[in-house]
Amino acid sequence: MAFTVFPPTPFESTEEGQLAGNDVARQHQVVRGTLSVGRDALVVGPISSPNTTGTKVGVPAVADAAVAGSSFISSLTEEITINLAGTTSDSVGNMLPANALILGVAFLVTETINNRTAYSIGDATTAARFLATGSALTAGTNGVGLAHLSGAATTLAAGPSQPSGAKLRITTSGGTQNTTGKIRVTVFYIQAVAPTA
Numbered sequence: 001m002a003f004t005v006f007p008p009t010p011f012e013s014t015e016e017g018q019l020a021g022n023d024v025a026r027q028h029q030v031v032r033g034t035l036s037v038g039r040d041a042l043v044v045g046p047i048s049s050p051n052t053t054g055t056k057v058g059v060p061a062v063a064d065a066a067v068a069g070s071s072f073i074s075s076l077t078e079e080i081t082i083n084l085a086g087t088t089s090d091s092v093g094n095m096l097p098a099n100a101l102i103l104g105v106a107f108l109v110t111e112t113i114n115n116r117t118a119y120s121i122g123d124a125t126t127a128a129r130f131l132a133t134g135s136a137l138t139a140g141t142n143g144v145g146l147a148h149l150s151g152a153a154t155t156l157a158a159g160p161s162q163p164s165g166a167k168l169r170i171t172t173s174g175g176t177q178n179t180t181g182k183i184r185v186t187v188f189y190i191q192a193v194a195p196t197a
Contacts, residue, residue, distance in 0.1 A: 082181030113181030117174030
């Protein structure tokens with residue numbers, strides 16, 4: 001569904017409810033729904049009627065979220081130490097959250113990966129899901145992995161949808177076993193939350 005966004009205006013108390021403490025939030029009216037921009041998340045609220053707001057700004061009201069569900073944009077960041085005794089290095093936490101669309105994976109080499117010639121960024125199923133080949137291994141190298149959004153993603157597992165939580169994986173290749181290496185990664189995603197009532 002396409003949303004038409006009008007210029008932002010500061011939130012004021014309306015019959016839909018109060019700001020609920022988020023003093024930097026702004027409300028954007030959209031056709032057939034509400035697009036709410038808060039300090040930490042953007043929330044698309046449930047539809048009420050054309051050209052009117054349907055939820056409170058920042059986060060959906062509890063009753064609204066229970067009935068209609070909710071969605072938000074967020075990110076997760078972790079510095080991954082490259083395995084010194086193998087070729088795969090997994091994040092500690094599930095950086096690919098369940099019920100999400102992965103928008104992109106930003107990365108920065110924070111410690112040079114020595115001895116190897118390349119690395120890829122993906123998960124346990126598809127090693128190069130987000131970045132097929134990173135050949136610059138020196139500290140300070142950065143970029144954004146978007147391979148999962150390209151026409152090269154021919155399977156569901158290689159695409160942007162993430163039905164269940166999973167760890168991010170960095171796979172090194174070429175050369176000999178590295179003895180140094182760290183990469184800080186940030187996963188940007190949209191997550192949907194199912195209704196509960």
